[in-house]
Amino acid sequence: MDYIASSKLPTPWAEFSIHIFVDPATSKEHLALTLGDVSDGKPVLARVHSECLTGDALFSQRCDCGAQLETALRAIATEGRGVLLYLRQEGRGIGLVNKIRAYQLQDAGADTVEANERLGFPADMRRYDLCKPMLAKFGISALRLMTNNPRKVRAMEKIGVQVSERIPIQVNRNPFNENYLSTKATKLGHWLKERL
Ligand SMILES: Nc1nc2c(ncn2[C@@H]2O[C@H](COP(=O)(O)OP(=O)(O)OP(=O)(O)O)[C@@H](O)[C@H]2O)c(=O)[nH]1
């Protein structure tokens, strides 16, 4: 992972620093937002967020991504310290074209996992090994991770990033993402309570 540059990133909640990395293996650009002193060795409040153009930028209610992104940035701002990794693995790694194809299948009745499988993909193709060098750049080795995804916690521990605490991030359950969230719970093993 090649580190390229950093700048200020003012947001409605805090003035973050934004850092751009490029993965030479894929030429993908990945981002990190940091706030405060994250290099003091104490576990850092963190969100490891995979790109969802429709949810993060276009306000889609089909998923919970946009609300999770905002909630995570607000939480980091409130604490005055933290990191958000923004990984460009759209559609759980299948890319934007195939995610919209999967949505088309979902509109016809498939759930998110069945739709991926019908397109010839596993349910989740994401990789998290790139987080290690990104976090190392800021001297971060332990996280208080905001996630409901057990696979993400295991992946962090596998690459040698300690998860000292898992913080639930359940937001924006609505009629349009009810099935998406229940499929996460039943097929992907997410820790999700029935009601928010
Ligand atoms: N293939 C596919 N990907 C989807 C669908 N809905 C959302 N995504 C993608 O799912 C990913 C969501 O990533 P995260 O926000 O890290 O969520 P998560 O792995 O469920 O875990 P937490 O939110 O941390 O609990 C993004 O890459 C989205 O683009 C879908 O219906 N099909």
Ligand SMILES: [Zn+2]
């Ligand atoms: Zn989404």
